[in-house]
Structures are given as C-alpha cells and as structure tokens.
Amino acid sequence: MQTADAPESGEAKPLTPYDLIGGEEAVRRLADRFYDIMNEEEAAAGIRRMHAQDLGQIKxxxxxxxxxxxGGPQDYFQRADRPCIRSAHRPYAIGATERDQWLMCMSRAMVETDVPEPVRKLLDQAFLRMADMLRSS
Ligand code: HEM
Incomplete structure (x- = not known):
C-alpha cells in the first residue's frame, strides 16, 4: 500500500482517497463543479428543481x-446540527431517474476536474452505492 510520511511520529500513514484525489482544493473544486453541472445540464433539470435557488450553501x-x-477532515460528521445523510434525503422523492441524474453530474464533474482515472473508477462505484441507498422508490 502507498503511504504518506508522518514526520512527527516517524510512522507512515496510509494514503486516504482524500489524499489521492488531491486534498482540500480538489474536493472543493469537485463539489463546485458538480452543482454547476447540475445547474446547467438540461438532463439534470429534474433534480435541480429539488434544490434551493442559491446553490452556495449546498456546495x-x-x-x-x-x-x-x-477520509479527510471530519468536521461535517462532528457537527451536532448535521443530519445523517439518509435523513437529509428522506423529504425528497428519489427514484432511479433522480439517482442517475445525480450520478451523471458527479461522473462528469470528476472528469472535468481531473480526478485521476483509477480513483474515479473507485468513486463511481462508491457514489453509485450511496446514491442507490438514498432512493425512496
Ligand atoms: C440520489 C440522488 C440524490 C438526490 C436527488 C439528492 C438531492 C438532494 C437535495 C434535494 C438536498 C437538499 C438540498 C437543499 O437543501 O437545497 C440534498 C442534500 C444533500 N445531499 Fe443529496 N441527493 C442525492 C444523492 C446524494 C449523494 C450520493 C450524496 C453524497 C455523496 C449527497 C450529499 C448531500 C449532502 C451532503 C446534502 C446536505 C445535507 C445537509 O447537511 O443538510 N446527495 N440532496
């Protein structure tokens, strides 16, 4: 397994998907591009309508x-006011059509923000499992 140096402890830490994708800047670029694509892409109009007009907060x-x-900073999961991801989606009617629109935007966003291909393939699978788990029908 590839490792990253951890100078303080002298021990090597396994690289996370967060490291492999390029850290904070790359993850921010991906989130921004994802919602920009959802906003512009006619084929994603169905799920765009479910979201607030201003996409700043959701980005x-x-x-x-x-x-x-x-595997990067855990702030989201440590905040008391954040719902679990399943309950955050419960108010919305999410079926196969909505899932596929979401995945199409994410797949394009990963290509357009230069996520390395091996990481992209892994994440395509992981996003598919997560999006499918969020379906209500
Ligand atoms: C399956 C198709 C999906 C649809 C249709 C969908 C739709 C939505 C909608 C409508 C919201 C609320 C937006 C707002 O408040 O304006 C939301 C919130 C959110 N979604 Fe999704 N989503 C999907 C899949 C996913 C997946 C796979 C992820 C993660 C990889 C994700 C991550 C989030 C996050 C982090 C929030 C904010 C929750 C919060 O903290 O309040 N969504 N989603």
Missing part, C-alpha cells in the same frame, strides 16, 4: 461531507 455542505467521507 459547502457537499464539500464538507465528501471531505469526511473520503
């Missing part, structure tokens, strides 16, 4: 969520 939330989920 920040997705950035924080993905940072923790990919």
């Amino acid at each position: 920040e939330r997705l950035f924080e969520f993905m940072s923790g989920w990919l």
Whole structure:
C-alpha cells in the first residue's frame, strides 16, 4: 500500500482517497463543479428543481461531507446540527431517474476536474452505492 510520511511520529500513514484525489482544493473544486453541472445540464433539470435557488450553501455542505467521507477532515460528521445523510434525503422523492441524474453530474464533474482515472473508477462505484441507498422508490 502507498503511504504518506508522518514526520512527527516517524510512522507512515496510509494514503486516504482524500489524499489521492488531491486534498482540500480538489474536493472543493469537485463539489463546485458538480452543482454547476447540475445547474446547467438540461438532463439534470429534474433534480435541480429539488434544490434551493442559491446553490452556495449546498456546495459547502457537499464539500464538507465528501471531505469526511473520503477520509479527510471530519468536521461535517462532528457537527451536532448535521443530519445523517439518509435523513437529509428522506423529504425528497428519489427514484432511479433522480439517482442517475445525480450520478451523471458527479461522473462528469470528476472528469472535468481531473480526478485521476483509477480513483474515479473507485468513486463511481462508491457514489453509485450511496446514491442507490438514498432512493425512496
Ligand atoms: C440520489 C440522488 C440524490 C438526490 C436527488 C439528492 C438531492 C438532494 C437535495 C434535494 C438536498 C437538499 C438540498 C437543499 O437543501 O437545497 C440534498 C442534500 C444533500 N445531499 Fe443529496 N441527493 C442525492 C444523492 C446524494 C449523494 C450520493 C450524496 C453524497 C455523496 C449527497 C450529499 C448531500 C449532502 C451532503 C446534502 C446536505 C445535507 C445537509 O447537511 O443538510 N446527495 N440532496
């Protein structure tokens, strides 16, 4: 397994998906691009309508969520006011169509922000499992 240096402890730490994707800047770029694509892409109009007009706050939330989920800073999961990801989606009617629109935006966003191909393939699978788990029908 690849490792990163941990100078203080002298021990090597395994690289996380967060490291492999390129850390904070890369995850922020991905979250921003994802919602920009959702905003512009006619094929994603169905899920765009479910979201607030201003996408600023949700970009920040997705950035924080993905940072923790990919093994980076865990701020999102430590905040008392953050719902679990399942309950955050319970108010919305999410079926296969909505899932596929979401995944199409994420897949494009990963390509357009230069996520390395091996990482992209892994994340495509992981996003598919998560998006499918959020379906209500
Ligand atoms: C399956 C299709 C999905 C649809 C249709 C969908 C839709 C939504 C909607 C409508 C919201 C509320 C937005 C707002 O408040 O303006 C939301 C919130 C959110 N979604 Fe999704 N979502 C999907 C999948 C996912 C996936 C796979 C992830 C993570 C990888 C995710 C991460 C989030 C996060 C972090 C929030 C904010 C929750 C909070 O802290 O309040 N969503 N989503």
